[in-house]
Amino acid sequence: MIGKLLIVDDQAIFRQGIAKMIGEHELGWQVAGEAENGREAVEQIAALQPHLILTDIRMPHMDGLELAEYVHRHHKETAVIILTGYEDFKYAQAALKFGAIDFLLKPCNEQTLIEVLGRAYEHFREGMLRAQRQAADRRALEEHVVRSLLLGLPCDDRLAQRAGAAYAGKELVLLRVESYFPPGKAYRRADLGLLQFALFNMITELAECPPYHGRLVSVRHDRFALFTELVEEEPARGLEQRIAEACRTYLGLAVTAHRCGPAGEPEGWSGLYRGAEEQRAVPAAEPPAPRLPAANVTRIREMQTELETRLVLGQMAQVKEQIEAMLGRLPSMPPEDARIETLSFVMALGRTVSRLFGGEEARFDVAVPIESLPALADTGAIVAFAQERAERFLAQFAAWQEDKNRNLVTKTMAYVEEHYMESCSLAEVAEKLHMSGTYFSKVFKRETGDTFTNYVTKVRMEKAKLLLSNTDMKIFEVAAAVGYDDPNYFTNVFRTTQKISPTEFRKRHR
Known part of the structure; x- marks a missing residue:
């Protein structure tokens, strides 16, 4: 961060x-x-x-x-x-x-x-980090309250009212996993927790985006309640189709959706849920899996935030240390926990790929082989799998970085040439190039051998010398023309860099 x-x-x-x-x-x-x-x-x-x-x-x-x-x-x-x-x-x-x-x-x-x-x-x-943990705790409590309201379980009135305010004006969509054991997939009952974890994160990733701003709650092992904004311009069932396609493509699971209508008051949620269940009354095919702890969802975001921060700052040594630390924790975990931790890590890599150097098609690319995770029987195999995904991620980042830096200096010099008479600060140029100031500064100096600030100063001084030699502009006018609001500061910079005052330079070159 x-x-x-x-x-x-x-x-x-x-x-x-x-x-x-x-x-x-x-x-x-x-x-x-x-x-x-x-x-x-x-x-x-x-x-x-x-x-x-x-x-x-x-x-x-x-x-x-x-x-x-x-x-x-x-x-x-x-x-x-x-x-x-x-x-x-x-x-x-x-x-x-x-x-x-x-x-x-x-x-x-x-x-x-x-x-x-x-x-x-x-x-x-x-x-x-403290704010993230507090948000995760609030989210876990909120999910518990919403789940209770949907199932018609006892719930504190104050918490119910708070949930009603948070979900006011949203539409309720009930999502159902038809089977966790589809033909052609080697999933086992022991993998239900892993599959639910992957499913929850994938749907959340799609539903949180504008214009839906969706909130997903796990109700049962194969039922999810999705609250979304009412989007009038959207093609019919657009979000549901995207969710179904993603789950089928990346997990091989069939997910169906039933729109229950506007959520309304919280005391009516259980009726909406029962109505949707009665329309599709099918007995559950699998025993309940452990519900997804909110802490795991937060963990993915924490991993992603840490990765992105270090990458944009150019701290590759720390990125590799973070990856090695995660890999080092896996051998001490039971295989089931190691799979969840690995999937959290792989999903964090996937989100980082998407945000930093990929498009929509890269969103789940790193996580595509999820179906191979259940087949990894021991922790050693899981570590090897995680190592392979990490190496692929680092290779993808290196290729992106090389491509991005190739034209950075050219773009920077062109920008300075057009904007040297303005503020043209390091922060401003870095923002134009979608980089952190620290990382941009390091790359520019590595590629040119000079700092960005010195380069801008050199450009301004060359422009100032042209004006001093070829025009009758006053010193304060020259200063303003090359980006200095304070003529005294301009004079000091000119004298320091050119070893002569602007006035003396003009006398010698006219």
Whole structure:
């Protein structure tokens, strides 16, 4: 997971220096925006929704302490780090009561900045994981309540009302697995838990997408209740057909659907469920399998999030460590648990493939050989299977990465040529290329031998020299024409890079 950072300081050179340092290190942060003062930051917070704000204490219009108070009152989920000088430190400590998580004393060196942002990232990461676990707990309770309401079991009125509000306006669709033992498949009764796990995740993957925003609940081992948005423009039974086709193609299972109509009030759900059952009254063909724990669904998402974060940051060593750690846990598990863990891992790989470098057709590609999992009798065979899928995933990622990076430098240079007179920040270009700032920075430097910031500066200086040599534009006009709002800052950069002032350069080249 990558955190979004907003830098707030009235000195442009300091903001750019901080952004450059962050771009050159794998800190888990992406600079989402910059602001000159607290008032400007407030205007950006709603749109950017940063996870962290790094703000100076002394600024015009609204200082850092006032900004911290505003964030504490209106955006409690956003963390704040205060930049302060020694003379302001006691004043800055007042920000603690507004939730500031750390301080940076100016001037700060690169190592200190890395350490502080590293602590902030751990704070952010732990908070995100805690929120995921809490969401999983709420989801498990919600599923229990919905299941009870569908089956007509006793249920707490307060929880029932809460479920009714969550599912208000949705349509109820009852899904039924015709048989877990179709002809031509070697599935066994011991594999029911594994099959239900795969089925639940596959249907969830399809149903959660817009415009359906579906919620799936396991009612029995072969019955699932799907609550979806009412989609008037959709062709008849469009989602049900996609679910049936996916289950048949990837699992070899026949799944049928019965639309029960609008869910309505929760006290009426059991009647809708009974009505659907009575229309298709067929005795269950298999004994109940263990219900899918909500924790397993959450585990897939956690694996996927961790994989994607490390991949977009270019942390291939950590990706391989994550895979090796998962493989290392398998030998100590019973075969049944090892199969579930392996399937969770394989599905996380599949979702990552789809999100990062595949289309709809890649969504289940890694998970296609699920039917071979039950045939793996011992843990050693399961480990070998997981290893093979991991190697395929890494090979697929390497091919995608090579293709993606091939034209990155060319695209970047073309973009800079067209936009050097604008802000043209690392974060902006990385976003245009759908990359994290850290990863983009590393790739650009590896391919060109220079940092992105230095490259932009070189382009701007060359354009400035052309204007100084061939026009009568004033220095502040030249500065603005090549992307510098502050002519004094432009002059300093020009003098530093060209070893001569803009005025002297013009005298020598006119």
